[in-house]
Amino acid sequence: MTTPGSQHFAASRPDPAEPAPEWLPLDRRTIAASTVVAAGALAATAVPAGSGLLLGGVGLAWVLLWTIGGTILGAAATAVIETARLAVTRYRVDAHRIERRVRFLSSSTTSLSTGRVRNVEISADLVQRRMGIATVRLASGETDGSRLILGALDREVAEELRRHLLAERAATDTSELVRLDPGWVRYAPASVMTPLLGLVGIGIVFQVADWFGAVPEMLEWIWDRIGDLPIPVIAAGVLVLALVVGTIASVALFVENWWNLRLEHHEDGSLELHRGLLVGRHTSFDGRRIRGVTLHEPPGFRVLGAARLDVVASGVGTGKDDEGKKKQSPALVPASPRAASADAAGTILGEPVPTALRAHPP
Template sequence: MSPEPWQRLDTKAPAVAALVGAGIAISAGVPTAAGIAAGTSLRVALAWVLPPAVLIVITLALVEYVRLRRTQYRIGAERAELHTAIVVLHRRSLPRERIRSVDVTANPLQRMFGLVAVKIGTGEHADAGEGTLTLNPVGKVEAERLRELLRGGRSETDGTLAALDPAWIRYAPISFLVPALGLGAGGVVMQVAQWFTLEDELIGWIGDLFSGVPLLVVILVLAAILTVVGVIGSLGLFVEMWWNYRLDREPGTLRVRRGLLTTRSISVEERRLRGVDVVEPLGVRLAGAARVDAVATGLVKQKEDEKTDHKTLLPAAPKELADRIAAEVLREEVAPTAAAQLIPHPRAALGRRMRIGRSAMGSAGSIW
C-alpha cells in the first residue's frame, strides 16, 4: 500500500477555539465585572473587562489557526506520521504493526461542529505521550476512515455483547462519589458567593435560617442536603458517562462506545487481553452488582486521559450479567470469576499475622 498524501486537521478548529475562549472570558469576566461594578459603575466595569475578553478570543483562535496550518498527518503502509511546527518542529512516527488502539472522543463543542479527536496509541509506557499520535480535531467521517484503515479495513461487527439498561442507574447513588460530589457542590456555592462578595451574607442567611436550632441538628440537615445533591450529581455523572453504552466485538477487537456530552469510542485488542476483573465495591456488592474491567497490556492512561477509564468494559450491573459478560469476553462458557471457589486461610495464619503485627508495632514504638 502506497503512503497517503499528507492530510490537514479540520478547518473548523479555530471556530471551536474561539468558542472556548469566549467561555473562558465569560466565566472570568462576569465575577470580575460584578466586583468592579460594585465599587464604581457598570460602564467602568465593562471598559475593564471587555478588551481582555476580546483579546482572549482572538488569541486562542489565532493560535489554533497557526496550529492548523502547521500540522499534517498521513497513514503509510508501514508508519503513521504526525508533523507539527508551531514553534519547534516535532515529527512523530509510529510503526503500523505496533499500533494497539484507535480511540475516538468528542466533547460537546466538537460535537456541535461534527468534529472528534482521534488518538492512535502503541500501548507503551512512554513519557510525554511519545507512544501516541493525537489528531485533534478531524471530521467524524475521517475518524471512522482512519479507524478502519488502521484496523486493516475491517468494519464489520461480530455482535453486541452488552448495551445500556437504564435500570443500571440505580447503582450510581451507592458509590463513594456521592459524599465527594456533595462536598464539591458546597464548595462551589461558597466560591461563587466569594466572587460576588456575598460570602458573609450567605453565612449570615444560613445562621438566621437555623437560629435557635441545636448545632447537631444543623449539621445533620446540611449533611442531608449535601447527600441529596451528591445523589443527584452521581445520577447525572452516570448518564453523562454511560449514555448510549455498547460493548461490541469486532474482528480481533472489543469496542466500547459511550457518553452523552463527551462521546468516547475505546478499543481493546483481544490479542492483548490477559483476563478480566469483576470488581465489586462495598456498596455495589451489597446491591448484588459488579463491573467488569479488562486486564490487558497497553492500557496506558496519559495525563490528558486521567478522567477516562480505558479498561472498563461494563459499568456496575447485576452480578449475573457481569459474570456472563466476563465469560463472553474471554470466549468461555463459564466465567472464571464465578466458578472459582475461594479457600480461607487457616486459623494459624491469622494468629501468626496478628503476632507479626504486634511485634512490628512494638519495634516502631521502641524507635520513638
C-alpha cells in the same frame, strides 16, 4: 527531532523506493469548533462573575465591559491560537506508520508504527459533532505506550483512519455485549464518591463567594437560620446536603459519560466501546492486549446487587503515559446489575466469572 515509539520503527521501515506520502493538514473546522466551545465556557463563567461584581457595587458599564469584553477577547485569542496550531501541524499515514509533525520555533515529529497501534479512540463534543469533525487518539500497546493525538479530522476521515489502523479487525463480525439501560442510572449515587462530590460542590460555592468577599455575609446568613439547632442536627443536615448535591452530580456524570453505551465484541477478542452524551466517544481495544477484566463491587454496589466492569489491558489504566497524557480509561460497563457485567466479563474471558473463591487462611 523526537520520535516516541521509534523503537518499533526500524522493523517496519518501508521500501526506500516507495514515494513518501504527503503531509496533510488537520481540518480547519476545528478552529470554529474550539472558538465556540471557548466562548460558551467564558460566557457561562461571566454570569456568576458579573452577578458578583454587581452585588459588590461595581457599575453596570464596567460589569458589561469585563464580562462581555472578556468573553469576546478570550474567544478571539482561542481562534488565533487554534489557527496557529493548525498552520504548524501536519500528519501523514502509510502502510507502516503514522506521523504527526509540528514545526514552529523547533520541529517535533511523533511516529507510531501502525502495527503497534492497539487502542484507537474517536471523540467529538456537541460542537464537533455538529460540524462533522472528531479528535483521534492513538495508543501503542506497551504498559506506558506512546500516544498520538490528531485534533481534529473530518469524521469520515477519522473513521477511515481507524479502519486502516485496525486493518481486518475493524471489519470482522461483532456481537453486542452490552447496551445501556437508562434504569441503571439509579446505581450511580451508590458510589463511595457521591458524598465527596457533594462536599466538592459545596466547596466550589464557597470558593466563588470568596472571590467576591461574600463568605462572611453568607456564613452570617446561614448561621441566623440554623444557629439555634443542636450540633448533631447541624452535622446531619450538612451530611444530607452533601448527599443530595453528590447524588445530583453523580447522576449528571453518569449520564454524560455513559449515555448511548454500546459495547461490541469482535471475533478476535477486540472490543468496540461507544458512549457519551455531550462528548461522544468510540474506543477500540485490541484483543491481543486484553489480559482480563475487573468486577468492582464496593459496599454500595453490593447492597444493590450491582457491579462495574473494567478491562485489564496493556497501555490502559489510571495515571499518565510517557508523554504526560492521561491513559485511556479502563471502564467498559458502568454500575449495572451484576449479571450484566458478569455476562460481559464471561464473554471477554471465554469462560464464566468464578463465583466460589478460596478464602485467606486464619
